[in-house]
Amino acid sequence: MCSQIQASKYTTYLLSLWLLMAVFSQVNAADWKMLNGGYQHLSYSSDTIPLDPNDIWQAAIARRFYASPIIVGDKIYVAARGKRIKSLSIKDGSVIWKTSLKGILSATPAVSGQILIAGAKDGVVTAMNLADGKIIWQVKTGGKIISSPVVQDNTVFIGSNDLHLYALDLLTGKVHWRYLANDYKYGGLYASPSLDDKQVIIGGKNGYLHAVNIKTGKPIWVVALGSAIYGTAAISEERLYIGSYDRNLYALHAEDGKEIWRVELDDWPQGSPVPFKNEVIIASRSGILYGVDANEGSILWRMDLEEGLRHSPVIDANGIAVIGTVGGRLLGIDLQKHEIIWEQETEGGVFGQPAVAKYGVVVTTLDGVVTLLH
DSSP, rough: EEEEEEEOOOHHHHHHHHHHTTTTTSSSOOOOSGGGGSSSOOOOOOOOOSOOOOOOEEESSSSSSSSOOOOEETTEEEEEEEEEEEEEEETTTOEEEEEOOOOOSSSOOOEEETTTEEOOTTSEEEETTTTOOEEEEEEEEESSSSSSSEEEETTEEEOOOTEEEEEETTTTTOOEEEEOOOHHHHHOOSOOEESSSSSEEEOOTTSSSEETTTTTTTTTEEESSSSOSSSOOOTTTTTTEEEOOOOOEEEEEETTTEEEEEESSOOOOOEEEEEETTTEEEEEETSSSEETTTTTOEEEEEOOOOOOOOOEEEETTTSEEEEOTTTTTTEEEEEETTTEEEEEEEESOOOOOOOETTTTEEOTTTTSSSEEEE
């Protein structure tokens, strides 16, 4: 089931604007435009974070946040569980615009050009004008959406719990194709899709990982991992890294899905693995941060952060990892020395991955507070 339920008068305006923007001239290369920073889910920022950042401002603007913030230019965009998308000024956290939707929001939005895409638990995918939040189009899927969208070449990719992976036209919402990822009755697609230039990768609750042709939506390969897949694959140098509910971190060949290695952690891996130099950095639900040898899959080091973790670390250009805990601690970790170099308290637990750009670190919390640190 899929239907286009709204196309507003802004569609024509956006089509013209898109052509005039000429390669998204107002979107900087270092923007944090979607979950994990980009459609390969590498969680890496080319910007740097101060060695001892301080709060610049805090804004209590929602009941709670599970989604990660995104940063485009001098604006922040957040999806609040209270069914609202908000645009904030990076200068002081003031609300520029807000758009109310009908479904609960727990997935991170994505931005491409002058369009923001959000999926909600009522199964609706919404495209909004980045400048003012006006709705451009909406498409109804047959199940709730917890999967965060990604965008490449004017196409939106998003999973729905109707068990389909969708490819939608960014400008109009037209369904280019949808792929059925067979699952059991209470299964679903909870992870965000990952992309390379040929295929879309997404995992299901039944433990199957799917590679789908990016142009046609036809299956390329399907492999079974040990248990349910809730996290998102990171794609780096023709490899996939992904965690499973069986507590294993997997490395697979992107071309055919064949296993290279697996390593068991102390608990369920959270978020996406982060390739960093010759290592893969991964957080466990219990609060352990691991460094795993990317070639052999052996554990090189581990740090007990003493509180639960729910997302991937973000790594800046100096090799500093930023991660938040469910207890409300935001940590900067030197990945060369394997030590915490700074720590800040946040207003509530951190369930969504922080975003990093030239203005600093933006973090959202379970208490509905957005904080900028620099």
